[in-house]
Amino acid sequence: MSQNLPYSYKKTNDIGELISRYADKIDPGETTDDFVTVAGRLMLSRPQGKIFFGNLEDWTGSIQVFAQQPNLDHFEDLIRFSLGDWIGVQGNIMRTKRGELSIKMSSVTPLAYTKHGFGDKFKGITDTDLRYRQREVDLWANDSPKKVFLARSKIVAHIRNYLQNLGFVEVETPILNLIAGGAAAKPFITHHNALDTDFYLRIAPELYLKRLVVGGFEKVFEIGRVFRNEGLSTRHNPEFTLLELYQAYVDYKDLMILCENLIAELAQMLNGTTVVTSNDKQIDLKPPFLRRTMEELIFESIGEKVNVHEDIDHLRNVAKKYGVIFDESWKQGKLMLEIYEKTTESNLDGPIFVLDYPKEVSPLARTHRDDDLLVERFECIIGGKELCNAFSELNDPEDQRHRMELQALQKAHGDQEAMEVDFDYIRALEYGLPPTGGLGIGIDRLVMLLTGTAAIRDVILFPTLKPISLESKIEGEEID
């Protein structure tokens, strides 16, 4: 049967284009001379004796198709199509007596058949398990995922465009890493047979990208998948997409301007406004974003003086008071960060830049020019979620070696997320890294923000799921 189906089909128009072109044209009952060829899935079918109405949907929209028996060969085939079958349609643009823009079919061609029923034609598919495991079904049975993923594509394309216009060069760096550096996270491990060597999947491209700046690439960025061996939640997927960019000769203050302009620009491009809705709250992404130090924000939130110069017992008392479980080895910096995350971060609607993190928790950021225990770092918080992380990059090889050694010490004491000493990276810094600013943006969370999506799984086409047992419903119904 399928050998009789065509191998290609030349359509002349996207459906969405026809809908907007003829929106205010053609009187009810009028048929035009405009002849089009379109293709898509037959989503609704209303045969009515010797006439036929249906709805044909492609990825730009849905349009009614109409046929009258004497005017269409093989009329009988039409009513035998199943909902979901792919068909090609040729005909004239018309408007029905009731005013519905339609295509008056003069020929119809089957392109592919579906063997499985799709969801309820009104409600689609609501079973989240099925929606994630068989995204192809979700995408054609439900409307909103299609919109979200088309928006995601636009967002990523626009980021590339925006950065390239600023003179940034897109690069690709290794995913198989001998040392998983550039972030605090537990890595995945894999194995290369020929080298008989274990590799880590990267947790961040950071160190490679800065090596490129050492090499003279003054503005670089990478949009790529990173992998962190952590739990799943509405905000976390073990593999996710990170944008990192590095620019020579700028500091973190310059990057705030780039960051807020980029985010506002994306919102404007996608939604025609800088106002987005997050958790039923309206948030305006219009620059400039607020800029506050972590110390200020903690004080505003709980009225306690928390900073890296305070007596450690005072910080421990504050931690206890707010239910922060801490380790005796933590110094002021780590305590401060944990207190901030527990008491302050999730209450920040933003958009806001949180500035000046403790050096203790930022091993790759450059020491603050005004405070030896802080670094020049900011995170951008919107809707209580961390969206971006950036700093003036540490470019002193001796300082970097020292801080990596401290990290390695922590790792030796059981901190699975601490870094190792990356001698290749330190050697690169010895060749000279110019003053550089680096910015990372979580693309998945950015898409969530811009599309008003609550769960990260709804912005990732195939989110990580538990494996399903052999007797499961998916196995049971497939491959007949």
Added chain:
RNA sequence: GCGCCUCUAGCUCAAUUGGCAGAGCAACGGACUCUUAAUCCGCAGGUUCUGGGUUCAAGUCCCAGGGGGCGCACCA
């Protein structure tokens, strides 16, 4: 990893206190020349997630396991 909730026909959902497992849509057969989730007639569709247990009787109650959701923890 811990806690709470959830799983019934291809899809969306019912099933009273533990008392014969149902409807709409889809599929299948038929009618219908302007429908809009078309309508009408007919037909068929089940390991109630799995395995145990209590009971005269379990979709319903109990135990264990699996999938999913939410919250916490970890993190971006």
